[in-house]
Amino acid sequence: DIVMTQTPLSLSVTPGQPASISCKSSQSLLYSDGKTYFYWYLQKPGQSPQLLIYGISNRFSGVPDRFSGSGSGTDFTLKISRVEAEDVGVYYCMQSIQPPWTFGQGTKVEIK
Amino acid sequence: EVQLLESGGGLVQPGGSLRLSCAASGFTFSSYAMSWVRQAPGKGLEWVSAITESGDRTYYADSVKGRFTISRDHSKNTLFLQMNSLRAEDTAVYYCARPPDFDYWGQGTLVSVSS
Numbered sequence: 001d002i003v004m005t006q007t008p009l010s011l012s013v014t015p016g017q018p019a020s021i022s023c024k025s026s027q028s029l030l031y032s033d034g035k036t037y038f039y040w041y042l043q044k045p046g047q048s049p050q051l052l053i054y055g056i057s058n059r060f061s062g063v064p065d066r067f068s069g070s071g072s073g074t075d076f077t078l079k080i081s082r083v084e085a086e087d088v089g090v091y092y093c094m095q096s097i098q099p100p101w102t103f104g105q106g107t108k109v110e111i112k
Numbered sequence: 113e114v115q116l117l118e119s120g121g122g123l124v125q126p127g128g129s130l131r132l133s134c135a136a137s138g139f140t141f142s143s144y145a146m147s148w149v150r151q152a153p154g155k156g157l158e159w160v161s162a163i164t165e166s167g168d169r170t171y172y173a174d175s176v177k178g179r180f181t182i183s184r185d186h187s188k189n190t191l192f193l194q195m196n197s198l199r200a201e202d203t204a205v206y207y208c209a210r211p212p213d214f215d216y217w218g219q220g221t222l223v224s225v226s227s
Contacts, residue, residue, distance in 0.1 A: 041157075
């Protein structure tokens with residue numbers, strides 16, 4: 001199984017400051033079709049997860065441009081350029097290159 | 113608008129069974145693979161099962177293999193998860209979602225396994 005490892009597991013950020021979350025996979029997520037099956041999700045308190053980033057760096061519909069994704073192969077990063085109060089919650093990375101599809105442990109982001 | 117609406121959760125005793133449903137709307141259901149993901153109380157997300165667009169192939173996490181069965185009904189635009197031999201560790205909110213992007217999620221249905 002592919003293991004997804006997120007760091008840090010918690011983050012306390014002052015509003016307006018940047019934040020960064022790392023995710024490492026135990027195997028390359030680049031598939032033979034040229035796509036990288038790597039994603040970032042945010043689960044706000046009391047809500048279902050919502051897709052933020054797909055294919056490493058593509059923002060999903062409606063996601064603010066303060067969110068950006070980067071990386072390749074096995075190392076990926078989610079950056080929030082200026083954290084806002086509505087960004088609190090748990091961020092998960094995920095791979096769907098092959099079953100079993102696996103998630104990172106989650107990174108809890110709170111506001112200072 | 114894509115909508116996924118889970119139902120069928122509840123309290124069940126260890127060893128019991130439940131059947132979850134996920135009613136899909138706002139997209140061509142038969143053109144998408146579908147999946148179940150669960151989240152135990154206070155824990156992270158765990159992929160459970162998936163089924164191809166046609167339903168000819170199914171996939172399961174090792175933790176549920178042999179006990180859970182995923183299926184779909186295109187005439188009803190509905191995804192199912194038959195859960196047998198339930199254990200306390202199956203207690204979770206169960207979500208349905210569309211792989212591989214998991215771009216839309218339902219609100220979830222809570223399954224509690226306890227005596």
